[in-house]
C-alpha cells in the first residue's frame with residue numbers, strides 16, 4: 232500500500248493542479264482511477280492510452296493542445312523517456328501512479344508512486360485513487376475498477392450495504408463478482424465501451440464523470456445508447472471466441488489464438504482462468520497484422536513463465552503481475568514462443 236504521507240502528497244498535487252491532464256490505461260482500472268481523481272477535484276481532462284507497452288511520446292501533443300499544467304499517468308507500467316523529457320523541458324510536473332511490478336523511472340524528477348516499491352503489494356490504481364479521493368459516494372466506481380483487476384477492496388462490505396441488489400454478500404473471488412453479478416455486468420459494459428472509437432470513448436467518460444451511481448449505466452437513454460450498443464456488438468463476438476477457446480482446453484494449458492481488429496485477449500484470458508482455475512497457464516494470442524499481443528494467466532508464477540518464454544526472442548517485450556502478464560512480439564516468432572511455453576510446462 233502507499234503510505235499516508237504519499238497519499239497526502241498526491242492529494243496536494245491534485246489540489247495544486249489547475250488544468251491537469253490524466254493519461255489512463257485503456258481498461259476499467261485506468262478509467263475509474265481517472266474518474267475518481269478528477270471527480271475529487273472537479274476538473275481535469277482525460278486521455279485514454281492506447282499505445283503498448285509504453286505511453287508513446289506522440290501523446291505529448293495533448294498536453295500542448297489542452298495547455299495542461301500538470302500530468303497524471305494512471306495504471307501504465309511504462310512511459311517513453313522522450314515523453315518525460317518533453318514534460319521536464321516545459322516544466323510540467325508528472326505524477327505517475329502505477330501498481331505493476333517494475334523498476335522506478337530513472338528520472339528522479341517524476342513523482343512516482345507504486346505500492347509494489349513500498350511493500351511488494353499491488354492494489355489496483357483505482358483502489359489507491361479511492362483512498363486518495365476518499366469520497367464514499369464514489370465507492371461504486373472503485374469497486375468496478377477493483378473487481379476488473381481481480382481485487383476485492385476492504386470497503387466492499389459498505390458498497391454491498393448500499394447496493395445489495397447489484398452484488399453478493401460474500402463473493403468467492405473478485406471474478407465471481409465480475410462474471411456473476413450485476414455490478415460485474417456493469418463493469419463488463421464499461422470495459423467494452425473503452426474499445427469504441429475515440430470520439431465515443433470521450434462521450435462515455437464525460438457521461439461517467441457525472442454519473443451518480445451504477446444504475447445510470449443500465450438505464451437506456453440517449454446518453455447510454457452508444458455504450459450499450461457497443462457492449463452488445465462486442466459481447467456477441469466475445470462469447471463466440473470464448474466458445475472456441477473452451478474447446479481448446481488441454482491438461483495444463485489453454486493456448487488460444489485469434490485475429491481481427493478487436494483486441495479482447497485480456498478479457499478472454501481473465502474469464503478463462505476464472506472458469507479453469509486449475510490450468511497452469513492460459514495463453515491468449517491476439518494477432519493484428521504482423522504483431523501478436525499476448526495475455527497470460529495461470530495458477531503458478533506467470534510472470535516468470537512469461538519472461539522465460541520470451542528469452543531469446545529478439546524484439547519481444549512483456550511483463551506485469553505475478554498472476555497476470557502481457558507480451559508482444561512479431562507474429563513470425565510465435566512458433567518459437569509456443570515451443571518455449573510447451574517446454575516450460577512439460578507438455
Ligand SMILES: [Mn+2]
Nearest residue numbers: 256258260306
Ligand atoms: Mn490496467
